[in-house]
Amino acid sequence: MTLATQIRNRIKQFPEGKTFGYDDLRIAKEDYTTAAKALERLQKTGLIKKVSKGIFYKPEQTVFGELMPDYSEQLRPYLFENGKRIAYETGISLYRRLGLTTQMAFRIKIASRGKRIYINRGTLKADGVKSYAEVTENNYEVLGLLDAFKDIKKIPDAxxxxxxxxxxxxxxxxxxxxxxxxxxxxxxxxxxxxxxxxxxxxxxxxxxxxxxxxxxxxxxxxxxxxxxxxxxxxxxxxxxxx
Incomplete structure (x- = not known):
């Protein structure tokens, strides 16, 4: 089975609206060049769309046309690396979900220990901040909660x-x-x-x-x-x- 066929078969298993990258397709780094060409061909057929460099999605078809991935799916690729969580959403958007404010955030904040993550794509805009600990799937919610304690005097409308x-x-x-x-x-x-x-x-x-x-x-x-x-x-x- 060719690499292109393997990629197509794996993509068919993904739900519509899910974002994915090379890691999700289980592509070895030495095959990235071949895979990139295969993914480019799939974009031309309309099977997948590109979100950003190395990130794609299967468009959901509705009577009103194609839908973009929802907010959490657009954000997900930036929060994970090689299948492991490396970052989490913090700031006003998180504090709103925690019930601390009703204010909306037009730019979100993403906390990570090892890298600064900046996003400026369409409606998804984010600034990177440094977390106080290495981020994992087991601790990111606690870190977000502690961020609220840190920012307690800065939380808007509260x-x-x-x-x-x-x-x-x-x-x-x-x-x-x-x-x-x-x-x-x-x-x-x-x-x-x-x-x-x-x-x-x-x-x-x-x-x-x-x-x-x-x-x-x-x-x-x-x-x-x-x-x-x-x-x-x-x-x-x-x-x-x-």
Whole structure:
């Protein structure tokens, strides 16, 4: 079976609207040149369309014409490399999904440890920022949540008090393992993040022994100024928050 036939058969198995690249087609690097020619021929037949360099999709046919891949599918190729997650969406678009703001983001932010990811293609526009830890499939949601703690004073259309209430509700839903993972990665973030995570966890009744590590990581002479009253976060003084 020729490489072109193998590629065509694999593409036929993909659902319409799914983005894919050379990795998804299981093409060896030494075959990239031959594969590129085969993919170019498939584009001419209309079987696939090109999103960006090395990224394609099967167009979904409707009575209104062809549909582009949805937002998450357009973004997916930038978040993975060789089948492994290397980045995650952060900033206002993420905070909106977390219920922290209603504002829309016209440019999104993508966090990655090892590379800066910038996108400027059609309606998909993104700026790259550096993550505080190596991104994996197991930790990217926790890192995104910690980003919200970091940016709590910058979240649009939301006061610090409102954000503390929402973040408290999110942390209440975490199980023991998730809470310990949160604390583990919080230790990699600035002191203001560690302080607020600790204060909220203590306030919602967290009994994890790992909480002591957060407390010990703080300098008692350094305060985090958030303008919170004691009735808004009763444990704030324990964590040097004003």
């Amino acid at each position: 006061s610090v008090v409102q954000s503390v209430k929402r973040l408290s509700a999110i942390l209440k839903d975490l199980d023991k393992k998730q809470t310990e993972t949160l604390i583990k990665y919080a230790l990699l973030y600035p002191s203001r993040v560690r302080a607020l995570v600790g204060a909220i966890l203590q306030n919602i009744g967290c009994k994890s022994k790992e909480l002591d590590k957060l407390k010990q990581s703080l300098n008692p002479l350094t305060t985090t100024k958030l303008g919170l009253k004691e009735n808004e976060l009763p444990t704030k003084n324990n964590w040097y928050i004003q």
